[in-house]
Amino acid sequence: MAAVCDRERCIHCGGCVGVCPKDAITLRETRIEVDSKRCINCGLCAKFCPVGAMRIEDGV
Amino acid sequence: MEYDVVVVGAGPAGCMTAKTCAERGLSVLLLEKDAEIGAPKRCAEGISMRGFERAGLEYNRRYIAQEIDGAVLWSPSGKSVVMQSEESRGYVLERKVFEKYLARDAIMAGAKVMMKASAVGLLKRDGEVGGVVVESMGEQEEVKAKIVIGADGVESKIGRMAGIKTLNVLKDYISGFQYEMAGVSNLDMRKIHLWFGNNIAPKGYLWVFPKGDEISNVGIGIPGTENEKKRAREYLDEFISEHPEFFANASPIEVNSGGVPVSGYIKESFVSDGLMLVGDAAQMVNPIHGGGMSTNLYAAQICGRVAAEAIGEGDTSKERLMQYEREWRETDGKRMEKLLKLRYFLENLSDEDFEYFADVLSGEDINNMQKGKTKFLLKMLVKKPKLLLYAKRFLSG
Numbered sequence: 406m407a408a409v410c411d412r413e414r415c416i417h418c419g420g421c422v423g424v425c426p427k428d429a430i431t432l433r434e435t436r437i438e439v440d441s442k443r444c445i446n447c448g449l450c451a452k453f454c455p456v457g458a459m460r461i462e463d464g465v
Numbered sequence: 466m467e468y469d470v471v472v473v474g475a476g477p478a479g480c481m482t483a484k485t486c487a488e489r490g491l492s493v494l495l496l497e498k499d500a501e502i503g504a505p506k507r508c509a510e511g512i513s514m515r516g517f518e519r520a521g522l523e524y525n526r527r528y529i530a531q532e533i534d535g536a537v538l539w540s541p542s543g544k545s546v547v548m549q550s551e552e553s554r555g556y557v558l559e560r561k562v563f564e565k566y567l568a569r570d571a572i573m574a575g576a577k578v579m580m581k582a583s584a585v586g587l588l589k590r591d592g593e594v595g596g597v598v599v600e601s602m603g604e605q606e607e608v609k610a611k612i613v614i615g616a617d618g619v620e621s622k623i624g625r626m627a628g629i630k631t632l633n634v635l636k637d638y639i640s641g642f643q644y645e646m647a648g649v650s651n652l653d654m655r656k657i658h659l660w661f662g663n664n665i666a667p668k669g670y671l672w673v674f675p676k677g678d679e680i681s682n683v684g685i686g687i688p689g690t691e692n693e694k695k696r697a698r699e700y701l702d703e704f705i706s707e708h709p710e711f712f713a714n715a716s717p718i719e720v721n722s723g724g725v726p727v728s729g730y731i732k733e734s735f736v737s738d739g740l741m742l743v744g745d746a747a748q749m750v751n752p753i754h755g756g757g758m759s760t761n762l763y764a765a766q767i768c769g770r771v772a773a774e775a776i777g778e779g780d781t782s783k784e785r786l787m788q789y790e791r792e793w794r795e796t797d798g799k800r801m802e803k804l805l806k807l808r809y810f811l812e813n814l815s816d817e818d819f820e821y822f823a824d825v826l827s828g829e830d831i832n833n834m835q836k837g838k839t840k841f842l843l844k845m846l847v848k849k850p851k852l853l854l855y856a857k858r859f860l861s862g
Contacts, residue, residue, distance in 0.1 A: 418507055420640065420724030422620030423633045424689065432620050434499050434581070453635060453689040455642040455697040455722040 406463055407441035408450050414458035421450035421459050468494045468577075469776050471597050471610040473584045473623050475502045478744025478761040478768075479616030480567035481520065485769025487574035491776060494608060495568070495576050496599060498583040498617075503564035507723030508758070509643065509674045509682045511657055513555040516759020520766070528563035529556045530676035534655050538831065540823035541662030541816045548828035549656075552836070557657070557674050557682070558758075587613065587626045587740075593781065594627060594739035612772050612781050614741045616765070619724050621746035627737050631746065635689030639669060639725035639755055642697040643684025644705075644717035649673060651710050654681075660704070661819050667691045668812040671704055673711070680718070686725055686755050688812075697722070727752040727808065729801035730793070736786040743768040749797070752805040753835060760797050767792050807834065 408430070410421075419432035429443035430450060437459075450459040468491075472483045475497035483495040499505075511533065533556060535549035568578055579601060586598035588607055596609040615623030624631035652658055654675040661670050669687035676682065685701040705712045726748035735747040743749070744761040751760060771789035775781050814822075 418723040419620040
């Protein structure tokens with residue numbers, strides 16, 4: 406399990422980066438990168454995302 | 466490569482810091498991770514006249530989209546209170562142009578700018594931060610610096626790399642969503658408009674910031690804690706469809722979103738040996754309206770000056786750089802503390818309370834509240850026991 410970013414919905418604002426307690430998310434110029442090894446599935450990024458692009462997904 | 470100062474992030478705070486350092490004779494490198502300065506914006510683009518002038522900026526048609534002479538506050542049922550005073554004057558900017566001009570000013574003062582350049586690591590020198598590892602266009606290089614300044618926004622990595630706690634907590638972190646729209650009508654376009662209400666924007670507000678020629682930023686900000694079941698974007702879409710009187714002929718021409726830190730500023734230290742944070746990276750945002758430009762630009766001026774003085778004295782220790790933090794905390798920081806308390810007070814208001822406020826408060830009252838002058842609230846709230854309770858807690862807390 407890890408946070409996943411739906412690139413169709415995401416407008417790469419980087420808001421999720423500022424709320425990740427494990428520093429697992431990085432904002433690249435036009436995409437969000439999640440380090441699945443660091444991610445602890447806390448779901449804060451998914452709760453925060455203004456457009457609902459972040460979610461916790463099984464089997465990733 | 467070696468510079469006196471490396472500034473990471475060419476937003477308003479980064480550009481102003483770079484300019485201030487360069488004016489004082491330092492060699493400065495300003496890094497921007499994107500391919501364009503000023504875009505994508507994560508901002509409603511408003512700045513008070515006071516904030517604009519305090520930053521030493523000059524009126525320029527190329528980046529001032531609309532002059533603003535006041536604000537209209539709307540209650541959930543559509544009652545409005547107009548604020549119009551010297552303090553409520555300001556500008557709505559075209560940030561894509563404005564920030565390029567801030568960068569231009571830094572360049573004219575002698576700073577170098579590097580685009581599509583990310584700081585991916587910190588260099589250490591005698592236990593202090595001594596530079597950054599820069600990644601640009603597929604290549605990495607080390608850039609040494611006497612001071613590294615993190616102006617890398619709400620998603621600041623520089624602070625985290627240096628061990629400064631820049632993490633935002635959901636309740637003090639606004640989930641923001643905005644359309645820049647053309648065709649917005651039936652609103653006074655010389656004023657900014659703010660709507661309150663728990664079905665409109667729970668614990669936050671919704672805004673229209675006019676940019677002239679029927680173009681406006683139409684956005685919403687709600688705390689992350691309110692965003693889970695229903696997204697900021699959904700609240701905004703609903704409001705737009707429920708208000709054809711303003712939006713029937715409007716369509717978006719740009720979509721923006723972002724996180725806004727509204728805790729006032731990082732409570733633990735935002736400097737360390739050879740390192741300073743400025744702007745959103747240090748969470749320097751007005752907790753009431755979520756605006757950051759005015760206070761960011763002010764902090765950047767202090768940050769740049771102290772950096773130059775410290776380098777001049779050959780002492781870039783945390784102790785020396787703390788002068789910046791102290792100056793900030795004693796000025797804007799104090800104001801932010803008051804406004805944070807006011808925000809917690811406002812978050813507890815029900816729709817009924819907002820209606821009451823719209824009935825009894827004048828624009829001037831609200832202006833005073835914003836300045837942290839709140840004693841008059843008590844007098845006004847005597848008739849509303851529930852509000853009085855909040856007010857007491859607010860004033861004593």
